[in-house]
Structure formats: structure tokens, C-alpha cells
Amino acid sequence: MAPTHAPPRVEHDLLGDLEVPGNAYYGVHTVRAAENFPISGSLLSDHPIFIRALASVKQAAAVANRDLGMLSEEKARAIILACEDIRNGRLHDQFIVDLIQGGAGTSTNMNANEVISNRALEHLGHRLGQYSYLHPLQDVNLGQSTNDVYPTAIKIALDAQIRLLLDAMAQLRESFEAKAVEFADVIKMGRTQLQDAVPMTLGQEFAAFAATLAEDEARLQEGAFLLHELNLGGTAIGTELNAHPAYRTRAIDALRELTGIPTLQSATDLVEATQDVGVFVQLSGILKRVAVKLSKTCNDLRLLSSGPRAGLNEINLPPRQAGSSIMPGKVNPVIPEVVNQVAFEVIGNDVTITLAAEGGQLQLNAFEPIIARSLFASLSHLTAATTVLAEKCIRGITANRELLNARVYESIGLITVFSPVIGYENATEIAKEALATGQSVSHLVREKGLLTQEQIDSFIAGMLRPTPLTEAGSTVSI
Known part of the structure; x- marks a missing residue:
């Protein structure tokens, strides 16, 4: 590994020379990007799933280029080892570029190329920055472009995040299902338009909460499958310029093995796939659906637990904290409220993604960084909110049985x-x-x-x- 204290090194790019911290695994392109885009404060290093996805794509590329004789065994081995280091959690702090950036993701790709190259140089016994032995662009980025690497990595990362959200949704659904069984014998009045309708059981009400989640789980699984069509190998605009004719097939084969996603496949039309971000729009729409329905469920929980004396008071949410700095004894439905707020954010992210998708021009959409940031935020925040709702709210709900029974007869x-x-x-x-x-x-x-x-x-x-x-x-x- 690089020494803790080292004098700055000078690296060169299109714009000229620039000093880079001596112990940094990133290089000149990353430094310029970090200076240019102090936008959100959310750096690549804050998104380890995405970093691992980037490393997986780069490793698959190295395997393909090695097998096709485009990359020497020695260089390929060093790149593969560096990628495995990153996939295992090392050097994530070296990914210092803001997630929101100009350039259609070029800065992210450059950051990955430089970190991988410098770590590979160490594996070869060289110092950081000695690119004459292994170059970030000529070797690590061989047969690639930001325009196929970046969206491919986004899709791999999104697939992993969707799995986490699906697990959280399943736990929440099971919590509702357990309450449906527990409340199967609790009679109450159903309501339409906030007016008394006809009798039902509280169990049926909670079973409906579970059923609506199950529907969204199915839609989300469908959305994840659509992410598995890749433009990897298309390079700049989908024409496969500068890539070996067999590279696309070899790289995707390697990526299937590395990620454990057997359904990864190459797009039929790489030119179309390079400019089209429709799958991200569709996924965002599914996440918006999940958010809207989850928020509606939380609205219901807040209504059903309102009171305790002047509201519906049908159920009791587990108390989590004091509700007021001025009103002693007040307890608020803070868990449903935080889920509501996450839902509002997801709906806003969907608007951002829609505009970014529409804003693309000709052979590339330059706004994939904000699409990625918005989807990552929606998925991670929905996952956290769903988990919190199950663990800190649903599992502790109790019913006011006698009150519910009396209201039916009244x-x-x-x-x-x-x-x-x-x-x-x-x-x-x-x-x-x-x-x-x-x-x-x-x-x-x-x-x-x-x-x-x-x-x-x-x-x-x-x-x-x-x-x-x-x-x-x-x-x-x-």
C-alpha cells in the first residue's frame, strides 16, 4: 500500500500538469473532477454498492481482453487483483468524485480507472503514478467507454439495491400478515370516504396492507429483470469502436460470473441501448408506486391510531419518543411520518429522473449521473424506511378491541x-x-x-x- 506521507506527484492530462497527493490512488482526472463538482457532498465513496459494481465491470473487461489476447497476462492479473481489492471493500475512500457531475459519468469512470491502475501498479511492484507500466486508459479502460461502462455499473448496482429493498418489503409484508392473523377476530367498522361503511375485521384491514405490498414486490422484481439488458461493449455510441469483435460477449459472460446474475445479456441494438434510459424511467415509476402506496398505508395507520381521546383510537402504535416540547404526555406517530417523508422524496426523484431522461440528445444521455443519484437515493431510503416501519411500528401495534366492537353496534x-x-x-x-x-x-x-x-x-x-x-x-x- 502507498506510504501514509509522500510528496505530491505531478500528473499530466489534456489541460496540462497538476499536482496529485503522493499517497492518492486517484489521479489527475479525478482531482480535476473533485474541484469542478463540489455539488451535493454525496461522493462515490458513500455508495459502496456502486463502487463494487464499477470494479466488477472493470474486472470483467480485463478478463475479456486477456482471453482475447488484447491484454497481457501480467497486466490483466494485476488489474483483476486490484478490482478484487475494491470489490472486497478496500480503497473506497479513494473514490472522491461527487455523484452529481457533468460529463455523462466520465469523471466516475476516470476515478475508477485511476484507482484500479494505481493499485494494480502496486501489485506489479511499481510506485503510484508510474503509468508507463500500466495505464488507466490504455489498459484499465481498454475496449471501453464511459458510455457503456457507466450505465452498466449503474444497472448492476441498482440490481443489488433492489434485492435489499425486496428483502425489506418482504419483512414488512410478513409483519402485516402476522397482525392480520392476530386481529382476525377483531370486528370493526370499515369506512369509505371517511364515513362509516360496513363491518369488517381488523385482520382483513391488515391483510390488505400485506396484499398491496405483495403486488409491489412483484412489480419491482419485473423492473429488476429489465435492468439486465446491457450496452457493454458498445463503447462510445454503440458502434463497438476500438473493441475486439468478440469483446462484448466475453465481457458479459465474465460479468455474469462475477455478479451472480445469470440473466445479464447484451442489448440487440447497442446504438439504441446507449442513448436510451427508458429502463431507469420505468424503475423510477415502480419505486414511485411503492412509495405512494406505502405512504397511503402510513396515512391509514395515523388515522386509525389518532387520538387517543379525540380521534379514531382503533389501534395503538408503539410509543417511540416524547411528542412535544410543550404538551406533556403527547406521543406522535413518528415512524409513519418519516415513511411519508421518504415517499415524498421518492416522488420528487421520479420527476427529476423523468426530466433527465427527456433531456437527452442524439446518441447519449448526458444526465445519467442525476438519474443514478436519484435512483440510489430512492432505493436506499425506501429500504431504510420500510425496515424501520416493520421493526419499530407494525410489530408493536395493538388493537382497542372493546372500543371497536362497541362502535360496530353503534x-x-x-x-x-x-x-x-x-x-x-x-x-x-x-x-x-x-x-x-x-x-x-x-x-x-x-x-x-x-x-x-x-x-x-x-x-x-x-x-x-x-x-x-x-x-x-x-x-x-x-
């Missing part, structure tokens, strides 16, 4: 259950009287001799259907 909406038997006109009159007098529907139906209490109980229990998540033979306690 609700005007209960008349809908009896309407097919007592007739629509009778049901309408009873509903009006109950609303005017404050008497319960069940009391009026019983008082007028239309139904007995046993029949009332039977009708309510009979209309409730067990969900797939409830145990067979479970009954409703009224």
Missing part, C-alpha cells in the same frame, strides 16, 4: 348488513331515526321487532369472510 353503517332482510325502505327509516335520536341501529331493529339480538349477531358474524391469512375455522368475537 354505527349507522350497520344498517347495510340488515337491509337485504328488512328491506331498503325500513333500513332507510331506521338509519334516519338512529341519526336523529342517537340510538343504535341494532337497538332500533330489535325494538321494532324486525330482528332478534341472536339474528343481529348472526348476520354480523356471517358477513365476515376469513382472509387467506387467518386460520381456518377462526370465529369473530362480538
Whole structure:
């Protein structure tokens, strides 16, 4: 490894000479990029999944070029070792370029080329910056362009992040499913347009939360599969300029093995694939769908737990912290609230991605860096928010069973259950009287001799259907 303290070295590029810290594994192109783009403060080093994806692409390229006789065995071995170092977590602090950058990702590719080259030089027994022995562009970037390496690495990184989000969503769904079983015998009033509708169980309500997550898991899996079409080997604009005719196939074969993604494949039309970012737009749309539906679920949780005295107060969210600096005893639904805010961010990121995709011109979209940053943020924040919601909220929810049961019998909406038997006109009159007098529907139906209490109980229990998540033979306690 490089010495801790070393005098600066001078490197040269198109614009001239520039000093580089003596112990830095990055080079002149990276230094210029770091100076040019002090934008977000979110550096490549903050995204280890992306760095590992970049190293995987570079390693696959080295394997392909070695096998095709384009790169010597000695150089290829050194590059492969350097890439494995990075894939194993080393030298990530040397990726110092801001994720948001001009140049369609060129600075990211240059940063990777330089770090890999300098680490490979060490493996060969040379000092940092001695590029005459192994060059960042002539050797590490052989047969490549930013325009095929960068989007390929983005797709590999996104695939890995999607897997993490899918795991988090599965845990959240299982938490809802467990509550659906736990609350299978808890009767309550369903609501439409915030008005009393018809009876249901709290278990059915939580089963619906689980089902909507399952739908989004399926859509996200479909979106991940679409990422597996690559333009690797297309080089600058998809014409395969400066790449060996067999490079594309060899590189993708190597990348399948390195990443463990068996469905990676080359795009049919590399020119189209190099300029098209439609897959990122589609993935962002799926993430927006996940965010919107998750936020709606959190809105429901906040409503159901509102109060505790002046709200619905149907469920209790686990208390997580004091809710006010001025109101003693107040506890807020902070976990659903933070999930709501992540959802708002994801929706905003989708707008950014849409505009960036539309803004591309001709053979390349120059705005892939902001697309990548937005997708990485949406995925990582959704993963964290989903995990927090499951662990710190859903698993600790309890139901106010007696209150829910009493409200069913007090609700005007209960008349809908009896309407097919007592007739629509009778049901309408009873509903009006109950609303005017404050008497319960069940009391009026019983008082007028239309139904007995046993029949009332039977009708309510009979209309409730067990969900797939409830145990067979479970009954409703009224």
C-alpha cells in the first residue's frame, strides 16, 4: 500500500500538469473532477454498492481482453487483483468524485480507472503514478467507454439495491400478515370516504396492507429483470469502436460470473441501448408506486391510531419518543411520518429522473449521473424506511378491541348488513331515526321487532369472510 506521507506527484492530462497527493490512488482526472463538482457532498465513496459494481465491470473487461489476447497476462492479473481489492471493500475512500457531475459519468469512470491502475501498479511492484507500466486508459479502460461502462455499473448496482429493498418489503409484508392473523377476530367498522361503511375485521384491514405490498414486490422484481439488458461493449455510441469483435460477449459472460446474475445479456441494438434510459424511467415509476402506496398505508395507520381521546383510537402504535416540547404526555406517530417523508422524496426523484431522461440528445444521455443519484437515493431510503416501519411500528401495534366492537353496534353503517332482510325502505327509516335520536341501529331493529339480538349477531358474524391469512375455522368475537 502507498506510504501514509509522500510528496505530491505531478500528473499530466489534456489541460496540462497538476499536482496529485503522493499517497492518492486517484489521479489527475479525478482531482480535476473533485474541484469542478463540489455539488451535493454525496461522493462515490458513500455508495459502496456502486463502487463494487464499477470494479466488477472493470474486472470483467480485463478478463475479456486477456482471453482475447488484447491484454497481457501480467497486466490483466494485476488489474483483476486490484478490482478484487475494491470489490472486497478496500480503497473506497479513494473514490472522491461527487455523484452529481457533468460529463455523462466520465469523471466516475476516470476515478475508477485511476484507482484500479494505481493499485494494480502496486501489485506489479511499481510506485503510484508510474503509468508507463500500466495505464488507466490504455489498459484499465481498454475496449471501453464511459458510455457503456457507466450505465452498466449503474444497472448492476441498482440490481443489488433492489434485492435489499425486496428483502425489506418482504419483512414488512410478513409483519402485516402476522397482525392480520392476530386481529382476525377483531370486528370493526370499515369506512369509505371517511364515513362509516360496513363491518369488517381488523385482520382483513391488515391483510390488505400485506396484499398491496405483495403486488409491489412483484412489480419491482419485473423492473429488476429489465435492468439486465446491457450496452457493454458498445463503447462510445454503440458502434463497438476500438473493441475486439468478440469483446462484448466475453465481457458479459465474465460479468455474469462475477455478479451472480445469470440473466445479464447484451442489448440487440447497442446504438439504441446507449442513448436510451427508458429502463431507469420505468424503475423510477415502480419505486414511485411503492412509495405512494406505502405512504397511503402510513396515512391509514395515523388515522386509525389518532387520538387517543379525540380521534379514531382503533389501534395503538408503539410509543417511540416524547411528542412535544410543550404538551406533556403527547406521543406522535413518528415512524409513519418519516415513511411519508421518504415517499415524498421518492416522488420528487421520479420527476427529476423523468426530466433527465427527456433531456437527452442524439446518441447519449448526458444526465445519467442525476438519474443514478436519484435512483440510489430512492432505493436506499425506501429500504431504510420500510425496515424501520416493520421493526419499530407494525410489530408493536395493538388493537382497542372493546372500543371497536362497541362502535360496530353503534354505527349507522350497520344498517347495510340488515337491509337485504328488512328491506331498503325500513333500513332507510331506521338509519334516519338512529341519526336523529342517537340510538343504535341494532337497538332500533330489535325494538321494532324486525330482528332478534341472536339474528343481529348472526348476520354480523356471517358477513365476515376469513382472509387467506387467518386460520381456518377462526370465529369473530362480538
